Amino acid sequence: MTDESSNASGERRRPAGSVRHPAEHSAANEPPPSGQTLAAAQVTGQGLSRRDWLKGGARGVGLLGFGAAAGFLGTRESKAATRWQIDPNQCIQCGRCATACVLEVSAVKCVHSFSMCGYCKLCTGYFEPEPINLDEGAENQLCPTGALQRKFIEDPYYEYSINKDLCVGCGKCVKGCNMFGNGSLYLQVSHDRCVNCNICAIARECPAQAFRQVPVTKPYLLRGKGAAGK
Amino acid sequence: MSDDGSNGQLTGGRKEETTGMSSLLKGEEEATGTDSLLKRRALLRAAAWGGGVVGLGGLSGLGLSRFTRRTPQAAAAKPPLGADFTYDVSRFQTSDPALLRYEETARFASGLERARAIAVAADGTIFVGGAGGLRKFSPTGEGLLNIPLEQAVVSVALRPSGEILVGQPGKITVLDANGAGVAVWSGLPAGLLPTAMAVAGDKVYVADAGNRVVQVLDATGKPVGVIGARDPARNLKGFVVPSPYFCVRMAPDGLLRVTNPGEHQIEAFTLEGDLELAWGRGSFAVEGFCGCCNPVSFDMFPDGSFVTCEKGLPRVKLYNSTGEFTGLVAGPEAFPEYLQAANAGTPDSLGSGIYAAIDPQGRILILDSVGGSIRIMQRKPQAHD
Numbered sequence: 001m002t003d004e005s006s007n008a009s010g011e012r013r014r015p016a017g018s019v020r021h022p023a024e025h026s027a028a029n030e031p032p033p034s035g036q037t038l039a040a041a042q043v044t045g046q047g048l049s050r051r052d053w054l055k056g057g058a059r060g061v062g063l064l065g066f067g068a069a070a071g072f073l074g075t076r077e078s079k080a081a082t083r084w085q086i087d088p089n090q091c092i093q094c095g096r097c098a099t100a101c102v103l104e105v106s107a108v109k110c111v112h113s114f115s116m117c118g119y120c121k122l123c124t125g126y127f128e129p130e131p132i133n134l135d136e137g138a139e140n141q142l143c144p145t146g147a148l149q150r151k152f153i154e155d156p157y158y159e160y161s162i163n164k165d166l167c168v169g170c171g172k173c174v175k176g177c178n179m180f181g182n183g184s185l186y187l188q189v190s191h192d193r194c195v196n197c198n199i200c201a202i203a204r205e206c207p208a209q210a211f212r213q214v215p216v217t218k219p220y221l222l223r224g225k226g227a228a229g230k
Numbered sequence: 231m232s233d234d235g236s237n238g239q240l241t242g243g244r245k246e247e248t249t250g251m252s253s254l255l256k257g258e259e260e261a262t263g264t265d266s267l268l269k270r271r272a273l274l275r276a277a278a279w280g281g282g283v284v285g286l287g288g289l290s291g292l293g294l295s296r297f298t299r300r301t302p303q304a305a306a307a308k309p310p311l312g313a314d315f316t317y318d319v320s321r322f323q324t325s326d327p328a329l330l331r332y333e334e335t336a337r338f339a340s341g342l343e344r345a346r347a348i349a350v351a352a353d354g355t356i357f358v359g360g361a362g363g364l365r366k367f368s369p370t371g372e373g374l375l376n377i378p379l380e381q382a383v384v385s386v387a388l389r390p391s392g393e394i395l396v397g398q399p400g401k402i403t404v405l406d407a408n409g410a411g412v413a414v415w416s417g418l419p420a421g422l423l424p425t426a427m428a429v430a431g432d433k434v435y436v437a438d439a440g441n442r443v444v445q446v447l448d449a450t451g452k453p454v455g456v457i458g459a460r461d462p463a464r465n466l467k468g469f470v471v472p473s474p475y476f477c478v479r480m481a482p483d484g485l486l487r488v489t490n491p492g493e494h495q496i497e498a499f500t501l502e503g504d505l506e507l508a509w510g511r512g513s514f515a516v517e518g519f520c521g522c523c524n525p526v527s528f529d530m531f532p533d534g535s536f537v538t539c540e541k542g543l544p545r546v547k548l549y550n551s552t553g554e555f556t557g558l559v560a561g562p563e564a565f566p567e568y569l570q571a572a573n574a575g576t577p578d579s580l581g582s583g584i585y586a587a588i589d590p591q592g593r594i595l596i597l598d599s600v601g602g603s604i605r606i607m608q609r610k611p612q613a614h615d
Contacts, residue, residue, distance in 0.1 A: 063280055093575040095315055099308040118472020120492060120522040122512050124542070129319050129514045144314040156470055156492065168315075171575075175317035179572045180521030180542035182473050 082213035084200040085221050088186035090210035093171030093178070097187060100202040101169070107194035108169030108187050108202065110147070110162045113224030116184035119157040125177035125185045126150055126160055148173050148185075164190060184224065191219050322514045322543050323569060325561025329516065331548060332559040332594060332607040338371030340602050344582065347386040347397070348597040348604070350589040357394060358597060358604060359383025364396055364409070369589065371604065377409040384474070387427035387434070395434065397424030402436070402451060415451030426477040426527065428486065430501070435486055439476040442469045444488055444499070457503040458488060466505055475526035475541065475583060482534050491523035496536065496553070509553025514543065517555040526583040529594075537594055539584040544568045546586055546596055546607075559586070559594050559607055567601040 086097070086108065097108035122134055126148050131140035136150060147166035151159045162185075169187060177185040203211030214221065221227075342360030349357045354369035361382045366375035385397030392407035400422050404412040423440035435457070436445040446455035460468030469476065470492025477489045485498040485506055494512035499505055514520045521542035528538040534551035537559060546559035562569055565584065582599040589595060594607040 060279075091575065093317070095311045098311055098315065118470075118492065118522060120472050121470075122494075122522050124522050129322065142317070155467070170311055170315040172315055172317045175575050178575045179317075179319070181523070 081216055083189070083191055083196055083216050083219040084194065084203060084211055085189050085214045085219060086187050087210050087212060087221050088183075088188070088223055090208050091171070091174070091187055092208045092210070093175040093187070094207055095170050095172075096205045096207070097169040097171060097202050100205040102197060102201050103193065103195070106169040106202070107190050109164050109167045109190045109193075110169065110171070110173055110185055111188045111222075112160060112162055113184045113186070113222065114159075115224040116182045117160065118182055118184075119153060119159060120181065121156040121158060123150070123158065123160055123177070124180040125173035129176075142176055143173055144170070160185075186223055188220055188222075319514065319543070322520070323562045325516060325545070325558055325563065329558040330561070331557035331610060331613040333610050334560075334564075334605050335593075335608045336371060336606040337603050338367065340597065340604055341365060341373070341376075342602070344382065344599055345597055345602065346583060346585060346599050347383050348585050348587045348595060349386045349388050350587045350595065351388050351392075352390075352590060354589050354591065356587075356589070356595060356604065357386050357388065359386045359396060360599070364394070364405075366409075367604070369591075371606070375409050377405065379403070385424050385426050385437075387429050389429050395427055395429070397427055397436070399423055399440075402427070402434075402447075404451075413451065415447070417453075418447075418451070419445060419453060423474055425474055426479075428478045428480040430480040430486075433501075435478050435480070437476040437478040437488065439471050439474045442471045442476070444478055444486065455503070457486065457499050458497075458505075464504065466503075470523070472523045475523065477525070477527040479528065479530050481530055482532055487528070487530065487536075489525055489528065491519075491525065494519040494524060496525070496528065496538075509549075516545070516547070516558070520545070527585045529586050529588045531588055531592070537586050537588060539586050539596075541583045542572065544572075544584045544598070546584060546594070557613070560596060560605070565598055565601060568598060571600055 098106050101107055122131075124142075126142060127134065127140055128142050133140055138146065141148070143166075145166045145168055147163045147168075149161050149163055151161070153159050171187050174185045174187055177183060200211055340358045340360065342358060342362045342365060345358050345360030347357075347359030347364075351357070355374065356367040356369065356371075358365050358367065359382075363379035364375075364377040364383055364386065365373060366377075368374055379396065379398070381398040381401075383396055383398060387395045387397075389395065393412060394405040394407070394409070396403040396405060400416070401418065402415040402424055404415070406412050419438070419441055421440035422436075422438050422445070424436045424445075425439045426437040428435045432449040433454075434447040434449075434451070436447060438445045443459045444457035445453055446457060448454050458466065458469050460466060469488070469490050471490075472492050475489075475491055479487050481487045481498070485500060488497050488499060489495070490497050490508070493508075493510075495508045495510035497505060497508040510525075511518050512520070512524075519525050519538070520540055524540040524542070525538040526541050528536050530536055535556070536549040536551075536553075538547050538549060539545070540547075543562050544560075544565040545562055548556045548559060550556050568582070568584070571582075585597040585599070587595045587597075592609065596605045596607060597603075598605070
């Protein structure tokens, strides 16, 4: 016995699960159902075998997984490619860097461009506007945490450096330096502390829009000799 | 016949057979066409399904990524900073009106970006230099000449012959009275930044902020000496010039006056380079020179008294010939654009300053590089030092 049988009119009947070849429709002057294609026929269940179903399912799951992985890694990749940083030419030293960061002590720190510094005896970033004496007494220092430190080089020059562990990123010394000096003190996000939030809390509050994302390959916006093009 | 008929039948049969074959071929062609169409449709539909599934996967991946990102949750937890963390010099940004000895009688725009050079000729014409070049104005502020120059002008001085000396980084350009080029002195010491120049006899004294000395040039621009270099044997500690503000003038007493901004002083030198005297002290109070490095510029009256200019707190002040404070020409409140830039902490005020020149009528001309204007200040009739 063949796997095809004939009906009373002589037409052959197909076994369940088999699919008619489209050419057979034509040969038998029997157009395929409106809009129905071979693939459609396959998925309507008229002729879907378990193996086909499993094959299709596995393919679908694979594609879904591929898409998910691409979506996840794609966004991860773009995030990892940038870091938050402060443009020192936009910064207005409003003090929000010290309070808005998600870290307990802000990741924003004062940095110093030695190539721009005048090594002044009377540094307006270091001293109160009217210091009692030009010495290291706490009452003369501008920085409320004592993070800016002073070292004698030769008369009348002094070198100033920042103790990052003490700096809270308030920008008080930066303001003093910008207003009267060369602007060699400025604020930067310290990447050894920053957790690189997707939306930086300080950037969200920065009134000067000084925060921007920079390439991870160039994560600092420096002044002086380290600056771009210098 | 039969043969013929057979033949005929045969022929006819062959014809039918041929016809049948052609119709079969035609049918196969049609079938092949339909098959291709259906395959294409199937392919498109499968691709659409695949794309949809991948897109759905992508969206779920994106959502997962967002879910696992760090978000700023502790942002509002910290209290605002107290006064100890705020830089406040507002108490120095206003001045006592009783100290004002001059009043503004006119003002005109310099038309130059970052203008920082001003000089007045014997006939009262005013020369102003900046980023765009050099401009000449009448004593009342009408524009007379515009000399575009590629390099920024940082100083200007006038020779008795009418020639104009234009200081630019690394060189000095000599122009005739109409602005035509005469010479360029380029064989000057490396790193030259001629922030001010004074002409005396056949010599030109150049305040070189780049090298922190006064360069002495002959009439052709050849360097013939240096004044103020560190020399302990002559009791010279050297000029402290932390920023590009360094000024020199020839005083009526025949001594050079040079600023030592890092020491907050004006020093007097003989033309041989000996230090004769110095005056000035650092203070935010009105009698002193504020900040790290002031005064940025000055000019002298025929009686040997001074008009000085400061940056940071933009102040134009008067001192007598021995360095005693005698009054204000303009206080910080007279320079709102400058103060705004300084208070904002933006670098607009960096590299900017206030400069002054005294004209033959005794008026003080103030060049405000941030506001971009020249103010004509006249002494108040009732003013007493």
